Structure formats: structure tokens, C-alpha cells
Amino acid sequence: MFPQFQSHSRIRLLALAIMAIMAVFVMRLFYLQVIQHGTYVALADTEQVKRLKIPAQRGEIYMMDDGQPVKVVLNNTVYTVFVDPQYVDNKAAVIRTIRQVAGGNTVDNFAKLLDKTDTRYQIVARNVSRKQAELIKKRDLKGIGFQAVSERVYPEKSLGGQILGFVNWEGKGQYGIEGKFNDELKGTEGMLQSVTDVGNVPLTIGSHNVDIPAKNGKNVVLTVDRNIQAYSEQALKNGLKKLGAPYGSVLVMDPESGKVLAMANYPNYNPGAYNKVADAKAFNNDIISDPYEPGSVVKTFTVATGINTGTITPQATFNNTDYIQVEDRTITNATKGQTGRVTFDHAYTWSLNTGMVTIAQRLGGGSINSKARGVMYDYFHDRFRMGELTGIELAGEAAGILDKPNIGNGDEVRYSNMSFGQGMAPTMLQVGAAFSSVVNGGTYYTPTIIEGTISDDGTFTEAEQKPTDENVVSKSTSKQVQDMAVRARKAFYAGNDKKGYTIGGKTGTSQAIVNGKYTFDETTGTYIGFGGDSAPKYVIMVRASGPNQAIGGQDVIPIFTDISNWMIDYLKLEPKG
Amino acid sequence: MSQYYSTTTYNRRRQNWNRNQNTVAFTSAIKLGPVTHTVLVALMITVLGLIYLTQATKATAYDYQAQEVDSKIAELTSEKTDLEVENARLTALNSVRNSSVARTMTTTNQSDFVDN
Numbered sequence: 001m002f003p004q005f006q007s008h009s010r011i012r013l014l015a016l017a018i019m020a021i022m023a024v025f026v027m028r029l030f031y032l033q034v035i036q037h038g039t040y041v042a043l044a045d046t047e048q049v050k051r052l053k054i055p056a057q058r059g060e061i062y063m064m065d066d067g068q069p070v071k072v073v074l075n076n077t078v079y080t081v082f083v084d085p086q087y088v089d090n091k092a093a094v095i096r097t098i099r100q101v102a103g104g105n106t107v108d109n110f111a112k113l114l115d116k117t118d119t120r121y122q123i124v125a126r127n128v129s130r131k132q133a134e135l136i137k138k139r140d141l142k143g144i145g146f147q148a149v150s151e152r153v154y155p156e157k158s159l160g161g162q163i164l165g166f167v168n169w170e171g172k173g174q175y176g177i178e179g180k181f182n183d184e185l186k187g188t189e190g191m192l193q194s195v196t197d198v199g200n201v202p203l204t205i206g207s208h209n210v211d212i213p214a215k216n217g218k219n220v221v222l223t224v225d226r227n228i229q230a231y232s233e234q235a236l237k238n239g240l241k242k243l244g245a246p247y248g249s250v251l252v253m254d255p256e257s258g259k260v261l262a263m264a265n266y267p268n269y270n271p272g273a274y275n276k277v278a279d280a281k282a283f284n285n286d287i288i289s290d291p292y293e294p295g296s297v298v299k300t301f302t303v304a305t306g307i308n309t310g311t312i313t314p315q316a317t318f319n320n321t322d323y324i325q326v327e328d329r330t331i332t333n334a335t336k337g338q339t340g341r342v343t344f345d346h347a348y349t350w351s352l353n354t355g356m357v358t359i360a361q362r363l364g365g366g367s368i369n370s371k372a373r374g375v376m377y378d379y380f381h382d383r384f385r386m387g388e389l390t391g392i393e394l395a396g397e398a399a400g401i402l403d404k405p406n407i408g409n410g411d412e413v414r415y416s417n418m419s420f421g422q423g424m425a426p427t428m429l430q431v432g433a434a435f436s437s438v439v440n441g442g443t444y445y446t447p448t449i450i451e452g453t454i455s456d457d458g459t460f461t462e463a464e465q466k467p468t469d470e471n472v473v474s475k476s477t478s479k480q481v482q483d484m485a486v487r488a489r490k491a492f493y494a495g496n497d498k499k500g501y502t503i504g505g506k507t508g509t510s511q512a513i514v515n516g517k518y519t520f521d522e523t524t525g526t527y528i529g530f531g532g533d534s535a536p537k538y539v540i541m542v543r544a545s546g547p548n549q550a551i552g553g554q555d556v557i558p559i560f561t562d563i564s565n566w567m568i569d570y571l572k573l574e575p576k577g
Numbered sequence: 578m579s580q581y582y583s584t585t586t587y588n589r590r591r592q593n594w595n596r597n598q599n600t601v602a603f604t605s606a607i608k609l610g611p612v613t614h615t616v617l618v619a620l621m622i623t624v625l626g627l628i629y630l631t632q633a634t635k636a637t638a639y640d641y642q643a644q645e646v647d648s649k650i651a652e653l654t655s656e657k658t659d660l661e662v663e664n665a666r667l668t669a670l671n672s673v674r675n676s677s678v679a680r681t682m683t684t685t686n687q688s689d690f691v692d693n
Contacts, residue, residue, distance in 0.1 A: 076662045077655060130655055155665035155672075203640045205633075230670045 049206065050196045055150070056187030059217030061164060061177055063226040064451060069460065070226060072156050073164060073178075073271075079133040080147040081105075081125040085117045088143030101135045102128045127151070154272040160229050162285035163222070163263050163449070165395060166271035175283045177449075178271075179395030181220060190214030219454040223259035228252055231566050232264040239559035240266055240544055245551055248544040249286050250563065251428050255436035255530060255539045258445025258466065260392070260429075263287050288392055291400035291425035292543075295508030296351045296553065297435070297528045298421030300481060301386075303348055304438045305379040306359040308477040314345035314484055324354045326368065326416040331357055334509065349488040351507060356419040368412045368419075373405030376415055383472040384434035385444065386426035391466075393450045401425040421508055422518070432541045435528050437469075439485065439504075439536045442478045444469040482536070489529065493554065496561045498568050500575025502536070505529020505560065507553025525551035531564045533573045540564060 032040065061073035081102060088094055095111045102125040107113075113122040128136075133146050152167050165176025173182035190213045195206035202209075232250045240248045252262035269282045277283065284290065306312035320342045322333045331353055338350045347355025357368075364372025380386050380402060387402025402424045403410040409423070417423035426434075429447055437444035446466035453461050473481075485504030489497075497503050508526035511518040524545040530536040540563050542556040609617075666672060673679060 070668075071661070071665050074658075074662050074665055076658060130659060153662050153665070155662070155669040157669070157671060159670065201641060201644045203637055205637070226670060 045208075048195045049193060049208070050200060050202070052192045054190030054192055054212075054214040056189050056214040057216040058150070058152070058167070058171075058187065059181075059185040060219045060454075061185075062219065062221040062451075062454065063160065063224045063229065064222070065226050069221045069451070069454060072154065072159065072226060074153045074155070075150055076153045077130060077148050078126075078151050079128045079130070080123055080149055081128050081133070081136065082121055082123045082145050082147065083114060084120050084143045084145065085114050085122060086120055086143075088114055088141075090141060093139070094141050094144060097136055097139050097141060098124055101132050105132070152272065154270060156226065156230075157272070158268050158270040159226060159233065160224060160263070161268045161271050162265050162283065163224060163229075163394065164271050165283075166274040168274075174274075175395050176285065177220060177222070177394065180393055181218070185217040185220065187217035188215040216456060219456075221451040221454055221460065223254075223261065223449050223451045224263065225261050227570060228567070229262040229264065231570075232262040232563055233266070233268065235559055235562040235566070236264045236266050236542070239542075239556065239562065242558070243544055243551060243555055245544040245546040245549060247286075247546060248542070248556075248559075249428060250543075250559065251287050251432045251539075251541040252563065252567070253432050253436055253447065253539045253541075255440040255536045256445075258433060258436065258447045258468075259451070260447060260449045261538065263449075284396060285394060286543075287428040288390075288394055289396040289398050289427070291398050291427050292524060293422050293425055293510040294428075294431050294526050295421040295510035295524070296353075297431060297506045297508035297526050297541075298418070298424070299348055299351065299356050300435060300438060300485065300506050300528070301380060301384055302356045302359050302376075302419045303344065303484060304473050304477055304481045305376060306344070306363065307480055308379070308473040309363060309375060311362045312344050312359055314348075314480055315343050317341045317343050318347070318355060318358045320347070320352055320354050322352075322354065324357045324416075326357060327411075327413050329413050329416075331416060345484055345487065348484050348506070349491045353420040357416045360416055360419040368415045370406055373410060373412075373415045376418065377402075377405050377410075379472075380418065380424070383444065383469070384430075384437065386430045386434055387424065388430075390427075390429055390433060390447050392429055392447050397429075398427055400427050400430055421510065428541055428543060431528065432539055435530070435541070436536075436539045437472050438478060439482050439530045439539070440478065441475050441535075442471050442473040444472045482530075485529065493557050493561075496558075496565070498565050498575070501531055501533060501568055501573060502576075503529065503531040503564060505557075507557070509552040521550060522548055523550045523552060525553045525556045527553050527556045527560045529560055529564070531567060531573075533576060537571055537573060538564075538567050540567070 058075055060071055060075065062069035063072045064070070081098065083094060091114050094114065098106060098110060105125045105128050107123060107125065110124040113124060116122060128146075136144060137146070154164070163176050165174055165178035165180075167178055168174050171186070173179045173185060178185065191210060192202065192212075193208065193210035194202035195209070196202050232252055236248050236250045240246070246267075248266045250262065250264040251260070253260055263285060265284075265286050267279075267282050269277045274283075303312075303314075307314070318341070320333075320339050322336045322339055324331045333352050333354055335350050335352065338346065338352060342350075342352070342355070344355055344359065346352075360368045360372055360376060363375045364370075381388065387400050389397055389399045391397075402418075403414055405415065414423045433444065433447045445468050448463070448466050450463045452463045455461070482502075482504060485506055486502060487504075488506055489504045493505070494503065505527055506529070508528070510524045510526065511520055512522035512524070513519070514522065524543060526541070526543045528539070528541040530539045532538065540560050542559045542563075544551050544556045544559075
């Protein structure tokens with residue numbers, strides 16, 4: 001009995017011990033699987049569940065080419081090649097491969113970077129193409145990695161640089177279209193949350209998977225025609241070279257729609273190499289961001305105001321003495337000798353300041369009083385929209401300056417100066433849009449540079465029509481001013497024009513202010529004109545300037561003529577019989 | 578396998594014939610013990626488990642196939658982008674202007690119109 005008792009006792013002890021151990025296991029498992037359930041699920045999720053950002057593709061930008069949109073800003077994926085010096089086992093092979101495949105894209109002295117074995121990340125080449133990256137991958141070398149980077153590609157290089165703007169290193173659009181439409185162009189990132197395997201391959205298992213696709217940015221189509229843009233840039237460059245002027249701009253518009261066909265500035269820059277631009281002034285689009293005194297081109301608006309209000313006719317006369325007194329100031333003509341009784345048509349052709357001041361005086365019944373100033377402001381600002389933002393879809397537009405009558409500087413002297421283009425500072429775009437409204441029959445079209453958008457599947461959607469203002473001047477006034485502009489051109493500057501077309505325009509020479517006084521030693525030359533067959537089909541405005549340079553309106557006419565003659569061919573205009 | 582008649586009264590069989598019902602009953606001669614039952618149940622559970630595993634693995638295999646397709650799409654998209662960029666570069670105005678074809682072109686003469 002005793003041995004049996006002993007044997008049972010041991011078995012019971014063993015059973016108790018096993019049960020105790022099992023109880024410990026059960027308690028531990030209960031603790032881990034029930035009480036700590038949430039903690040371990042979260043821990044597992046951090047290991048197994050990956051949250052990946054799906055980058056949105058930045059919208060592309062198109063220009064027009066003879067009525068068809070063509071891409072001028074695209075996206076491309078390039079690769080940054082890096083090495084982990086601690087992991088590289090065949091240094092010579094790595095150096096040889098990088099040199100052979102990505103020779104032109106390597107960083108300086110990249111071979112020495114492989115010796116920095118106290119680091120884990122050294123960039124050895126940048127902007128490597130996909131094909132180059134694949135060639136390197138095929139060599140199957142240890143310690144080489146690739147980082148995909150999206151970059152903007154500008155196949156037309158500097159064409160329309162100030163219109164397009166650029167994307168900085170943070171991926172943010174700056175200046176031009178890129179700056180103005182940064183939010184629309186950049187799109188919205190997507191997100192992928194999924195259980196993944198060790199190779200980061202997303203798996204469908206798991207109950208909290210999220211797949212939000214990226215929303216690509218809008219593709220923007222500009223009204224700018226790349227051929228007109230290219231020709232304008234080249235004509236401007238050539239013209240400025242002949243003049244010896246360092247700065248210049250050309251604006252080409254469609255007067256029947258307000259669409260900008262070209263905006264050329266010199267100097268310009270390549271947005272793909274924006275970091276190499278020495279002078280940040282090159283980023284500015286002077287046509288919209290640099291208001292200036294346009295000079296005598298404004299006489300077109302003074303004449304239009306006078307005719308439209310019934311104050312004058314082109315053939316009405318006044319007595320020109322080359323001088324006219326306004327309060328304590330004596331205003332003189334730049335071109336002297338056309339004295340005696342002359343018509344306002346003659347005054348416009350010879351650009352007589354006295355004629356324009358006379359129109360302003362007649363608006364007030366004999367002096368540039370409050371009534372005259374009110375009428376001028378109504379036309380210059382309210383109808384022709386000078387001195388206020390046009391709303392052009394580009395970053396950096398300036399409102400310009402046009403003083404209100406009876407407030408601040410808006411006195412008689414200021415308005416007498418404004419009648420011939422001094423004492424006010426509109427932008428070229430404002431002047432171009434105003435001039436278009438005067439010569440197109442009297443409709444003001446809000447200038448625009450957006451033709452529409454193109455979806456990812458290639459569907460083109462036209463942009464909404466911008467507001468127009470009809471009858472800013474009557475059709476009759478428009479026709480009379482057109483004829484005056486044609487006569488003004490034919491009088492001196494039409495020698496090189498293509499025959500059989502209606503081409504008119506007006507010069508403008510604005511003096512710089514030195515020590516508080518206008519000087520003829522430094523002037524900005526401007527010419528604005530239109531061309532077409534039976535109706536104006538284009539408006540071209542040219543401007544050139546330089547420090548300590550006297551550039552007159554007549555000096556920039558060859559640039560206008562060059563572009564105008566080319567436009568006639570490009571638009572396939574038929575000559576009048 | 579053997580079989581036997583389950584004999585009942587003749588009259589009753591006839592009645593069944595009349596009713597067009599089964600008149601033969603089969604009984605297995607094999608008797609399964611408790612161990613066999615246990616093994617069979619275990620086998621069935623194992624088969625069910627295998628079926629579950631194969632289906633679960635199959636779903637994951639589809640994930641890998643989907644990933645391969647995605648990779649292929651990405652690769653083709655990348656190639657398409659490369660080609661678009663190359664096309665844009667080749668058809669850029671500057672490239673066209675400096676092309677060998679453009680260099681051999683001559684300038685057109687001024688064409689006048691006739692006054693009637």
C-alpha cells in the first residue's frame with residue numbers, strides 16, 4: 001500500500017504542477033490576447049499596414065499652334081542615384097558603371113564619396129533618365145539606390161518664360177501661370193493604406209484598407225500661339241540689338257476677343273534653369289507688372305474721348321502755337337513748327353501735345369475743370385479700364401496709377417498731362433486692351449490668356465467667356481480713330497508695310513523723371529498699332545528702354561512692322577483689291 | 578460488398594410494389610469503430626483547413642498578380658511619358674528651326690496682288 005500511495009502522490013503533484021504551469025500560460029495568454037489585444041494589434045499594424053502617399057501629377061501647360069493645343073510644359077520622372085558606402089562591396093564596378101551610364105549626370109568627384117564609409121547615403125548622380133536607371137539596375141550592384149523625382153520639362157526652353165513661370169525646389173509654382181494656378185495645377189495627393197508583405201506589396205487581406213486615388217492637376221491651355229510668341233521674341237531681340245537697348249516688351253492681342261496671342265519680354269529666361277538666373281528682374285512679366293507712362297499712345301484715347309463725346313471731329317481745328325498754358329505750367333510740343341490752325345487729325349499725326357490739351361479743355365467748355373476731368377476719368381478708367389487690374393490670369397499683375405479727378409493729384413495740370421500720356425501709369429496690357437476696344441468697333445474685351453483646360457482623356461473644355469463692355473465708344477468713333485491711326489502711320493512709317501492691308505498706329509515717347517523733372521536724355525519708346533484686312537485682326541504694342549538712353553516711339557516701329565508683316569502671312573489675311 | 582433481402586411478409590411486399598415504392602434495403606457489412614471515426618473526422622477537418630488555406634493563398638496570389646499588372650502599367654506609363662517628352666523636344670520650334678530639313682529650305686519671295 002505504501003509504495004502505491006507514494007506513486008499516486010507523485011502523479012498528483014506532477015498533475016498539480018502541470019496544471020499550475022498551464023494556468024500561468026492561460027493567464028499570460030489571456031493577458032496578451034485579451035487585455036493587451038489593442039496594443040498588439042496596433043503594433044502589428046505598424047509592421048504590416050503601410051500608408052503610402054500617391055503623388056498627383058502636376059497639370060501640364062499648352063500653348064496654341066495654328067489652332068491646335070501643343071504641350072509646352074510637361075512632367076518627367078528622373079532619378080537621383082545614391083550609394084550606401086557601407087554596403088558597397090565592389091567599389092570599382094560601381095564607379096565604372098556610374099561613369100559609363102550616367103557620366104553626364106554625376107556629381108563632382110563622386111568616386112571619392114564612396115570612401116565615406118562612416119555615412120550611409122551619398123548622392124552620386126542626379127537627373128538620371130529611366131533608361132539610364134534601368135541600365136544601372138541591370139548590373140545588379142550592391143549598395144546602389146534610386147530615388148524617383150518628378151521634374152518639369154520645358155521643350156521650348158525660354159519660349160514664354162515669363163508667361164509660364166517656374167516650379168521651385170519645394171514644388172511650388174512661382175510667377176506666371178505656375179504661380180497663379182499653383183493650387184489647380186498641383187492636384188491632390190491620394191493615399192493607399194494596406195497590409196503589405198515584406199516586399200511592400202499591398203495585399204487585400206485586412207479590414208481597414210484605404211485606396212484614395214490621386215487627383216491630377218488641371219491641364220491648362222493658353223491663348224498664346226507659340227509661333228506668334230516665338231516670332232515676337234525673335235523680332236524683339238533683333239530689334240533691341242539694333243537699337244542697343246537692353247530692355248523691351250511686345251504684346252500681341254486679338255482685338256476681337258481680348259485674347260493674348262503673345263507676351264514677349266527681353267531679357268527672358270528658361271524656366272527649366274530658373275536657378276541660373278542672375279537678375280530676378282528677368283522673372284517679371286513687365287507687360288503686366290511694370291506700369292509706366294506710355295506717352296503719346298494715350299493720345300488715341302484722348303481723341304476717342306473727344307470724338308465720342310461730340311467735342312471734336314478729326315477735321316475740327318484749333319490754333320497751335322506749340323505752347324499752351326495750364327495754370328502755372330507751360331506745356332510744349334515735342335515736335336515744333338506745325339503752328340497755325342491745324343486739324344485734330346493733324347495734331348494726332350504730328351503728335352501735338354497742345355492739340356490733346358485743347359481737347360481736354362473743350363471737354364470742360366474751355367478749361368480742364370471738374371467736368372472735363374470727370375469725363376476723362378470716365379473714359380480712361382471706367383471705359384478703357386486703365387489704372388485697375390485687368391484680372392489677367394497671371395501672377396504679379398500691377399494695377400497701375402490713374403489719379404481720380406478732384407482727389408490728391410487729380411488736378412488740372414495732372415489731367416492736362418494725362419491727355420498726352422504723362423502723369424499716369426497703366427500697364428502695357430491695360431493700354432493694349434483699351435486700344436483694342438477703340439479700334440474694334442467699341443467693345444472692351446477683358447484680356448485673357450486662358451483658352452481652356454484639357455482633361456486627362458484629352459477632352460478640351462473652353463474657358464468661360466470673360467465679361468465684355470459694349471459701346472465704350474461708338475462704332476462711328478471707332479472707325480474715325482482707326483482712320484486717324486492709319487493716316488498717322490501712312491504719313492511717316494508705312495514704307496515697309498505689306499501693301500493691301502489696313503495698318504495703323506501711334507508712337508509714344510515717355511520721358512524719365514530725373515531729379516523731379518522730365519528729361520529727354522532718358523526716354524522709353526512705345527508703338528501701338530493694329531493690322532488687318534477689312535477689320536483689325538491683331539493689335540501689337542512694342543516698348544523699349546534702357547538706362548540713360550533716349551529711345552523714341554519711332555525707334556521701335558521696325559519691331560512692330562516686322563511682326564505685323566509676319567502676322568499678315570501667318571493669319572493668311574487676304575489683301576484688299 | 579454483400580447484400581441481403583429484408584424479408585417481410587409477402588403481402589406487404591406486394592402492397593409496396595403496388596405503391597411503387599422501394600422494396601429492397603441495403604445494409605453495410607463494414608462496422609466502423611470509434612478510432613476510425615476519429616481519424617475520419619480529423620481528416621475532414623484537415624481537408625477543410627487545406628481548402629481554406631489554398632483559397633487564402635489564392636487571394637494573396639491574385640494580389641501579386643495585381644501588383645505585377647500595376648507595375649507593368651506604371652512602366653508603360655513611364656515609357657509613354659518619356660516618349661511624349663521626346664516628341665515635345667523633337668517638335669519644339671527651336672528643334673524644327675534647326676533641323677536639317679529647315680536648313681535646306683529657301684525663303685519665299687514677296688508675292689504681290691493685282692489691282693483690278
